[in-house]
Amino acid sequence: xxxxxxxxxxxxxxxxxxxxxxxxxxxxxxxxxxxxxxxxxxxxxxxxxxxxxxxxxxxxxxxxxxxxxxxxxxxxxxxxxxxxxxxxxxxxxxxxxxxxxxxxxxxxxxxxxxxxxxxxxxxxxxxxxxxxxxxxxxxxxxxxxxxxxxxxxxxxxxxxxxxxxxxxxxxxxxxxxxxxxxxxxxxxxxxxxxxxxxxxxxxxxxxxxxxxxxxxxxxxxxxxxxxxxxxxxxxxxxxxxxxxxxxxx
Amino acid sequence: xxxxxxxxxxxxxxxxxxxxxxxxxxxxxxxxxxxxxxxxxxxxxxxxxxxxxxxxxxxxxxxxxxxxxxxxxxxxxxxxxxxxxxxxxxxxxxxxxxxxxxxxxxxxxxxxxxxxxxxxxxxxxxxxxxxxxxxxxxxxxxxxxxxxxxxxxxxxxxxxxxxxxxxxxxxxxxxxxxxxxxxxxxxxxxxxxxxxx
Numbered sequence: 451x452x453x454x455x456x457x458x459x460x461x462x463x464x465x466x467x468x469x470x471x472x473x474x475x476x477x478x479x480x481x482x483x484x485x486x487x488x489x490x491x492x493x494x495x496x497x498x499x500x501x502x503x504x505x506x507x508x509x510x511x512x513x514x515x516x517x518x519x520x521x522x523x524x525x526x527x528x529x530x531x532x533x534x535x536x537x538x539x540x541x542x543x544x545x546x547x548x549x550x551x552x553x554x555x556x557x558x559x560x561x562x563x564x565x566x567x568x569x570x571x572x573x574x575x576x577x578x579x580x581x582x583x584x585x586x587x588x589x590x591x592x593x594x595x596x597x598x599x600x601x602x603x604x605x606x607x608x609x610x611x612x613x614x615x616x617x618x619x620x621x622x623x624x625x626x627x628x629x630x631x632x633x634x635x636x637x638x639x640x641x642x643x644x645x646x647x648x649x650x651x652x653x654x655x656x657x658x659x660x661x662x663x664x665x666x667x668x669x670x671x672x673x674x675x676x677x678x679x680x681x682x683x684x685x686x687x688x689x690x691x692x693x694x695x696x697x698x699x
Numbered sequence: 700x701x702x703x704x705x706x707x708x709x710x711x712x713x714x715x716x717x718x719x720x721x722x723x724x725x726x727x728x729x730x731x732x733x734x735x736x737x738x739x740x741x742x743x744x745x746x747x748x749x750x751x752x753x754x755x756x757x758x759x760x761x762x763x764x765x766x767x768x769x770x771x772x773x774x775x776x777x778x779x780x781x782x783x784x785x786x787x788x789x790x791x792x793x794x795x796x797x798x799x800x801x802x803x804x805x806x807x808x809x810x811x812x813x814x815x816x817x818x819x820x821x822x823x824x825x826x827x828x829x830x831x832x833x834x835x836x837x838x839x840x841x842x843x844x845x846x847x848x849x850x851x852x853x854x855x856x857x858x859x860x861x862x863x864x865x866x867x868x869x870x871x872x873x874x875x876x877x878x879x880x881x882x883x884x885x886x887x888x889x890x891x892x893x894x895x896x
Contacts, residue, residue, distance in 0.1 A: 464812045470717045476812075505884065506845050532884035534891070535845075537852050544849060548811050676811035683853055686860040 455521075456513045458482060459529070461567070462504040463547045467493060475504060475523060477512060478550050478567065483558040487514050487521035507533040507543055507571055519556065538582035539574050541680040545588070546570065548676040549595060552669060563598040566591055585658065586648040592661045593646075601668055603660070604628040605644035615640055623660050625667030635660065705731070757828075759821050760786045760804040769793075769802060776800045778835040780828070782854060784808050784842055792840060800838070803828070808846040809853055817853070825854070829861040839867045843888075 460479030468474040473489045492503045504510065509529040514521040535543045546567060554560060570583060570591055583591075596602050607614050608621075609628025615621065615637045622632025629640060639656040648654050665674075700706065705727060712723035730738040754760065755767035762768070769775060769789075779800025783789050789802050805820040817823070828834060837858045841847035855865040871889030872881060881889075 464810075466810075466813065503844075528884075531887055534848075534888060536848070540845075540849060540852055544811055544845070551812050673814070674811070675814055675816055679809065679811055679816065679849075679853065682817065683856050686856045 453517060454513075454515050455482060458512050458514075460485070460510055460512045461508070461571075462506045462510070463551050464506070465489070465504060473503065476551060477523075478554070478564065479512065479559075480561055480564050481559050483560055484550065484554045484556050485514065485521055486519065486556060487516070487523040489523040489526070505532045506547060507535060507574070509568070509571075533571065533574055535574060538684075541676065541683055542583045542588065543571070543574070544676040545674070545680055546591060548674055549592070549665070552672055552674065553595060553599060553665075560598040563594055566594040585654050589643075589648055589654070589657045589661060590646065592665060596661075596664060596668075599668070601625075601664065603644070603664065605640045617641055623663065625664045754806075755804075758802045758804055759806060759824070760789055760802060774799070777833050779838065780834045780836070781838040781840050782825075782851075783840050784847065784850075788840065788842075800836075805841070805850065808841060808844075808850045810846045810849075820850070822854070822857070826857055826861065829858055829863050834863055837863050837865045839865065843870050 458479045458481060460477045460482075463476045463478050463484070465473045465475045468488060471491050471493045473492045475487055475489045477485045477487060479485055489504060504526055505528075508531075511525075511527045511529055512523065513525040514523045516522045550563070550567070554563070570587060573583060573587065574581065593603065603623075605615065607629075609624065609630055615629060617636075617638040619631065619637040620633045620635070621629045621637060621640060622634045623629050623640070629635075635656050639653050640660075642648070642650070642653045643657045643660065648657055701709075708727045708731075709720070709723045712718055712726050713720065718726070730741070751763045752761050753763070755762045755765075755770055757766055757770040760767050760769075776799060779798075781792065781798060781800055781802050782805065783792065783802060784805050784807065786804055789804055792798055792802075803821075803825055805822075807815055807820045809815060809817065809820065829837070837854070839851040839854060841850045851867055855867070858865045870892060871885065872878065878886065
């Protein structure tokens with residue numbers, strides 16, 4: 451175990467209150483993967499009123515110490531202005547964080563996944579105009595995540611027999627064995643997903659279903675709460691805002 | 700170390716926030732040596748409070764009886780409903796004054812990673828309230844953390860679907876604050892949520 455790490459780039463995935471004024475933080479870092487640490491006194495405000503609490507979706511330069519599983523965060527300097535995600539962008543950001551939190555093991559570095567995460571967060575931009583991620587971007591992230599964890603989709607040949615996939619064929623996909631002759635997906639869809647061509651709505655729908663099945667398999671019974679929350683949110687988000695009459699208190 | 704009763708008391712005192720082993724021992728010895736009447740009063744009031752204090756059936760804050768004093772106050776308007784995360788937030792707004800509507804206390808916030816969803820923070824009760832048509836305006840006073848923002852956006856989407864106007868409390872420069880000393884995130888948020896005067 452590393453005793454001391456200085457100036458490592460990383461993001462906050464999640465924090466929860468710890469003791470009186472500290473936070474228990476889950477970080478996703480470039481060279482050390484997911485790291486859990488105690489950030490001391492971050493819930494207190496300084497004398498000037500400034501809060502030192504870490505914000506998710508913002509890149510930090512992090513330094514920590516400690517031999518065991520739980521590290522002690524000694525310094526965190528923001529490398530970019532804070533991102534205040536709103537509405538759909540916020541919910542998709544939470545989904546990315548929960549995927550990493552649930553599937554990536556502690557202290558396993560995944561630089562490729564890190565750069566994909568960083569790139570997607572970059573798409574949000576800063577400020578009020580944050581754009582939500584589109585479906586293709588979410589699917590791309592899920593595929594990179596599975597690849598990095600060693601559970602990558604095999605979409606060029608059948609799982610058991612090793613025969614190449616035919617565009618005209620029909621297949622099912624099993625998370626443990628791969629594509630097998632069946633009826634759920636067309637060969638054409640699977641080949642398009644493999645090539646990352648997600649422009650067509652049918653291919654996107656197939657990719658969503660396929661990746662959900664595989665991710666659920668690897669979650670091993672754990673639930674992705676942000677997914678259900680996002681769906682509920684989208685269901686009710688079709689309503690237009692009702693003008694708010696300014697009231698005098 | 701001191702005998703089973705004292706050890707039990709010391710362990711029991713440690714349930715309080717910010718009280719560790721050393722403080723618990725100091726409190727226990729102080730109560731037993733110098734203030735036995737105070738200790739008896741503390742014990743009786745704890746039992747009394749645990750027995751009598753429940754949650755308001757209307758706003759979920761801590762209260763004695765069926766409804767809290769705010770919900771049963773006829774001078775307050777039930778058309779405005781302010782959403783807060785904890786009873787402490789409710790007290791803070793009450794102390795600040797200037798608000799005369801009702802509250803709804805979530806007793807937490809949405810946090811997918813912690814497995815806290817809409818049911819855990821009483822949103823079905825809130826939605827029933829919104830559907831009943833008694834609320835005209837919803838004021839979201841959840842914390843300015845990612846979880847608080849998630850909760851606010853989620854509730855606002857549900858409220859819009861129910862046809863209720865929603866507002867979020869303003870965020871920005873504190874009163875008497877000097878821009879030079881304000882942290883950059885707060886300042887950038889204040890810049891984004893500027894308003895016409």
